Amino acid sequence: MTSIVTVKVILGTTREGRFGDKPAHWILGEAAKLPGVEAGLLDLRDFPLPFFDRPRSPGREGGVYPHPVVTRWAEQVAKADAFIVVSPEYNHGYPAVLKNAFDHIYPEWARKPIGFVSYGNAGGARAVEQLRLVAVELQMWPIQRALHLPVEVYFAAMKEPIPPNPEVFEPLHTQHGVDHVVRFFDDLLWATRALKAARASG
């Protein structure tokens, strides 16, 4: 029997009027449908982290953090077997609030896969390229496939409630004859199960 894996969707923006809720709740719904997957949302608005200013690198904190919000954030990240980060592009990069959330902790990320859902003029591709580099430094395993929202999906989803109608995201299932959503989860869950077993075996 396959054991349950925990996949956390990280909603990477916090600004008033953000779009990020739409893709985050959509991909959360898609993950929740999958057998053997326990899906949850980590909304950075629920973790008002201070701007990182610790005297030591979090890799040297031994998993003990003095700030209560950081402790809560670390606990949630530690519970996850995999992550889906939902990120826009801000000035050809990713949001500072997301980098701050990555930087605050360290061992909790290690040896876990990470996939990306992104949006922006170029589907947020430039933000994802940078996020992959950050993930590697955190000893994470970014998967090759990412879900870049086409601009027409972005504008259609903008009008949707939360959670949005999943039909709005249908083009991601049918682009160039490929169901990118199915393949994204195939890749993510393969890595999630492999790495979970490897972590358990030490």
Ligand SMILES: Cc1cc2nc3c(=O)[nH]c(=O)nc-3n(C[C@H](O)[C@H](O)[C@H](O)COP(=O)(O)O)c2cc1C
């Ligand atoms: C500070 C800022 C910088 C942006 N820079 C870019 C950019 O470089 N490329 C791009 O495609 N979109 C850019 N945008 C547009 C965002 O991708 C778009 O507003 C998106 O909805 C932001 O995500 P959010 O609504 O979840 O905050 C920028 C938006 C903001 C607020």
